[in-house]
Amino acid sequence: MAVVGLGGLGHMAVKFGVALGAEITVLSTSETKRDDAKQLGAHHFVVTTDADELATVKGKFDFILDTVSASHDLNLYLTLLKSDGVHICVGIPSEPFSLSPFSLPSGNKVLAGSGAGGLAETQDMLDFCAAHGIVSDIELIDIKDIHSSFDRMIKGDVRYRFVIDMSTLV
Known part of the structure; x- marks a missing residue:
């Protein structure tokens, strides 16, 4: 594959x-x-x-x-x-x-x-991930860095997903 x-x-x-x-x-x-x-x-x-x-x-x-x-x-x-x-x-x-x-x-x-699956397929995928320890690799970002993070995303400089730290919203 x-x-x-x-x-x-x-x-x-x-x-x-x-x-x-x-x-x-x-x-x-x-x-x-x-x-x-x-x-x-x-x-x-x-x-x-x-x-x-x-x-x-x-x-x-x-x-x-x-x-x-x-x-x-x-x-x-x-x-x-x-x-x-x-x-x-x-x-x-x-x-x-x-x-x-x-x-x-x-x-x-x-x-x-291929698009996203329905509820049953999504649940199967989540169960498979749990059984095999599969998680997305992310970079946790502060909300104040959202603009620079967007620029990095456009340049393809992300390993591999950005996730906003919700505690920085306050």
Whole structure:
């Protein structure tokens, strides 16, 4: 299984995948996230801007979970799927995807999206997290730092979620 992106959603995808016993490869544009990926339990890490490194995983994956909310080239990731592979997008970019008409039929690949589940799915997920000790990695911030924290979020400088310390609201 490959996880595209190692942000707020991506780091949780790695934790879930590891808990489910999957062999996890993190695909990231940023070499700086390699150590984080390993600490989260990922077995492999590939820098997608390194053509040689990317070539080593072409046609390797049955399943890719794409957590990136920034615009990115889906065609690139579809080449990493095996025949009959599935690419699920859970990150929601603000720009439309550009997709080659040859990306999907070549290899009978599937591209799909997934939203949040209902109450039953959410409860199952919470139970799974409790059983496996899965929690989101957060940075607790003071309300007075909300503007600088927002700027950091826009720059992608968050490990991995900001949470406002409610005691600082007074």
